[in-house]
Amino acid sequence: MTTPTQLNQGIGAYHRLKADIIHNAFSPGEKLQMSRLKAYYGLGVGPLREALSRLVAERLVVAESQRGFRIAPMSLDELHDIYEARAEIEGLMLRLAIERGDDAWEAEILARAHTLGKVMEVKTPEELLDIWDSRHQAFHTAIVAGCRSSHLMQIRADLFDRVERYRNLWLRETVLSEAALEQKRQEHARLVDVILARDTRAATQMMIDHLMTPVPIITEVMRRHQRG
Amino acid sequence: MTTPTQLNQGIGAYHRLKADIIHNAFSPGEKLQMSRLKAYYGLGVGPLREALSRLVAERLVVAESQRGFRIAPMSLDELHDIYEARAEIEGLMLRLAIERGDDAWEAEILARAHTLGKVMEVKTPEELLDIWDSRHQAFHTAIVAGCRSSHLMQIRADLFDRVERYRNLWLRETVLSEAALEQKRQEHARLVDVILARDTRAATQMMIDHLMTPVPIITEVMRRHQRG
């Protein structure tokens, strides 16, 4: 007896490749040579091309006809544009969520904020970063989920994948200090306050600012990388 | 001597399949059998699977591991959600465009509005519909292009592809009457007015309403199809 529904290799390749790209295992613009990919992932060209085609649609990879595939380039321009698009869309979703959110939505936000606030009890700095990050993600997702639009949620998730590559550039060389965490905690608390007060204008503006804070830091990291 | 850069079959298959799906050549949820696709498009499984994988990422096709591909289902729920997401995002883009648009932007809007208004001089009703549609599209694109965000433009284009399938359901059984065209023309004129007056609030609200008008009609068409 085998597993009831096993994933085919194309789907597996897609997930592995995507994770590797997002975590900057390849450099931007890098040529993806089939022979290398075959050797590295231990797969045939068929599944690999399927995975790459899917990533082309997500714009993490670019295809040049008869010339194979490349990792999508990164640029300061894209960094700014993508972060802004994300922030504006998340602002829009927050506005809708405030209009539509019910008691369960409010409760979920409070629950996620609480869990995020108690993230100190974990061990190593690396583990702390991982756990903080996933709980931070869950907190923000809980907020915008109130918009009740699966398409907006999807668009947001897709944008997040594209932002992640830039974000990991910065995250890699950052240690979460106690002070930084405390500042974030306060920001989140204020955010929760204005959201629950249903103050749309203040909440969306605060959210957009909050989401844009990493941009100057990542810009700095990218400038440094370009030189060094 | 051959053509300098010729498209590979996977890309060709992607465009043909996408066009066929958008024009409802397949029915929603329909099983896409490889042997049929091979025969119909005259291609091997490789390029077809690449094209389908890309369409999976665009959510026009769904993949079931080891069970092949299906046309993504359609539903009233999705119709409403997708139209709303589109309208809200286009409203957001319009707000940014009003904040950022320059003289060239204003000029382009006026140019497109003018071209759209003079669409009567063409011949058959079918041709009229085609031309009206493409100019209408150009008009709206000119408006939101002022937001200067290539990512938002991309998201909008992707959403448009997904909306198109529903839109064509209605377009197919509609003849553009003189009266309907005149009404649209007036709507567009008012839209241009508030946009050039940089009245953000009125413009975004009018835009959202304008984009949502087809929804009740398409809902009606879908209900009728479900029964008949």
Add this chain to the structure above:
DNA sequence: TTTTTAGTAAAAATCTAAAATATTGTCAGC
């Protein structure tokens, strides 16, 4: 008799490996 279950054959999807096609790099000839 009806419903499940097990087994088997057919059909379909998936994968591999090798052939076909295109591009890139090299080097002689001008």
Add this chain to the structure above:
DNA sequence: GCTGACAATATTTTAGATTTTTACTAAAAA
């Protein structure tokens, strides 16, 4: 230094092999 043929390399495609699912039939259990 430029051009064009030729070789090398890489991508793309096809065709067949393999695996998985589905459909069908018959036996067993309720």
